[in-house]
Amino acid sequence: MHQDAQVERLFESLIVGDRANARALVNGLFERGRAAEELINELFWPTHETIEKLHRADQLTCMSYNMSTRLLRQLTDQAAARLVMAPRNNRTVLAACGTAEGEELGAQMAVDLLEAHGYTVAFMGGGVAADEILGRVHEDRPDVLLMFCSSGRDLPGIRHLVDTLHEIGACPNMQIVVGGGVFNRAAGLADELGADLCAVNPLDLVDLMANQGDRRAKLGDRTVGKKLKKAA
Numbered sequence: 001m002h003q004d005a006q007v008e009r010l011f012e013s014l015i016v017g018d019r020a021n022a023r024a025l026v027n028g029l030f031e032r033g034r035a036a037e038e039l040i041n042e043l044f045w046p047t048h049e050t051i052e053k054l055h056r057a058d059q060l061t062c063m064s065y066n067m068s069t070r071l072l073r074q075l076t077d078q079a080a081a082r083l084v085m086a087p088r089n090n091r092t093v094l095a096a097c098g099t100a101e102g103e104e105l106g107a108q109m110a111v112d113l114l115e116a117h118g119y120t121v122a123f124m125g126g127g128v129a130a131d132e133i134l135g136r137v138h139e140d141r142p143d144v145l146l147m148f149c150s151s152g153r154d155l156p157g158i159r160h161l162v163d164t165l166h167e168i169g170a171c172p173n174m175q176i177v178v179g180g181g182v183f184n185r186a187a188g189l190a191d192e193l194g195a196d197l198c199a200v201n202p203l204d205l206v207d208l209m210a211n212q213g214d215r216r217a218k219l220g221d222r223t224v225g226k227k228l229k230k231a232a
Contacts (some may be wrong), residue, residue, distance in 0.1 A: 007047050007050065010022060011050055013071075015051070015064040017067035023075070037084075037113060037203075037222075040113060041202055041203040044109060048102065048106055048109070055102065065102070071101045073105045076108060080112040080116075083116040086116065089117070091143045091213070092119070092122075092144070093119050094122050096124050096146070098154050106181065107125075108123070110148045111148075112202075113122045113205070114206060117212055119144075130160055130164070134170065137165070137171055144177055144211075146178075148178065151181055152182050153227045158193060162195065175197065175209075177197045180196045196215050196216050201210070
């Protein structure tokens with residue numbers, strides 16, 4: 001079955017809460033030899049993006065959105081259990097995301113793939129105050145602070161957090177990485193916030209962190225105000 005047709009079939013099952021059909025589709029793909037990483041990046045992620053896009057445009061009912069995100073999260077959990085784990089690469093990641101169910105689901109896909117590729121990940125989800133994140137950064141001194149699948153309403157807090165990290169020089173060797181969510185909808189936003197890397201999807205995140213692990217942003221005048229309303 002072509003990838004677009006698989007995404008459409010899964011999407012249609014998710015929004016009506018057809019758990020049996022959704023599981024049958026995914027199990028059938030596993031039986032035909034599809035790898036868990038491939039399904040997460042090529043089936044679950046684009047389906048997730050479609051759901052989020054329609055939800056933001058008020059083209060899904062609350063019921064359909066809730067059923068689809070919760071069922072897709074269950075399928076993601078099951079796929080994550082099938083991921084082949086690489087040896088640890090001695091790099092640590094502290095990860096956060098937006099507060100909505102869908103944002104946490106998208107971030108989960110990203111951290112699951114990072115963990116499979118050897119990273120040691122602590123995933124805090126959404127809604128954690130900046131001072132708590134700063135405290136954990138000082139305590140753990142992670143190699144990467146990741147904020148994946150954030151929404152427009154999270155931007156002021158992210159901006160404050162990034163500015164504070166730069167101003168106080170906390171963990172100067174720590175890489176600040178963002179991606180997905182609002183960063184896919186507002187070109188240049190990651191640079192304006194002072195992030196070191198910006199990833200489009202979970203597999204892109206893995207590739208960027210593997211190949212540009214030493215990249216640091218050139219910090220200058222960063223003005224995010226014009227992007228906030230457009231990205232929300």
